[in-house]
Amino acid sequence: MANAASGMAVHDDCKLRFLDLKAKRTFRFVVFKIEEKQKQVVVEKVGEPALSYDDFAASLPADECRYAVYDFDFVTAENCQKSKIIFIAWSPDTARVRSKMIYASSKDRFKRELDGIQVELQATDPTEMDIDVIRSRAN
Template identity: 75%
Template sequence: MQANSASGMAVHDDCKLKFLELKAKRNHRFIVFKIDEKIQQVTVEKLGSPTASYQDFTDSLPANECRYAVFDFDFTTNENCQKSKIFFFAWAPDTSRVRSKMLYASSKDRFKRELDGIQVELQATDPGEMSLDIVKARAL
């Protein structure tokens, strides 16, 4: 576990371990990460099974709280090739607390660097900004 001097945020080792499992073994379809403000640490909140859908993923994000998340997105290219890309989501709904939004925003780049292998980043303040159509468009 390492603390970040800029934001004082630590990243729990489990975050990196689960991300490696998603990336290398594809044990998880998605991971939702939460900042535990009491201990100033990013932790794993939820894991999605390999069979989970994108809808399962978006349903697991709280409506009024910020989260980070990664999603392993499978898609078919215009040339009919099967591919996958790992998306990083910064979820910060308009209804979440200002302090929480600032904390997630200030810690995001540092946390993202811990997860080696992210290919696309999306920031969303409401579900429409991370619709499946948008994700597909960003993947291609």
């Protein structure tokens, strides 16, 4: 289903991998990319449950936009173990302008396909999505 505004379809695999992360906890993270030629969002990479947040951050390209979801486990001030699904729109300053525009215009529609996102973050450089930022947004 292409969206009139952005023209981007969402590959079924995106929703399936997201459900695996959300319901089965099969993955720690999923990185999505837009295939401009096919005009659709596809799964680029999945991270095993044992991988750390640093592994996830390192999987995002330094100069290309991506969408990603990360299953963040943390302990609350009341000492409760919790988990939140964080959606990150990664749009580094060094990415091509056209790419940033396509990702920005497709984000809301793509996010609606992924039911269960609890926190959203927009990041243009690694400091905007470092683990302390994630932790404060999750609480």
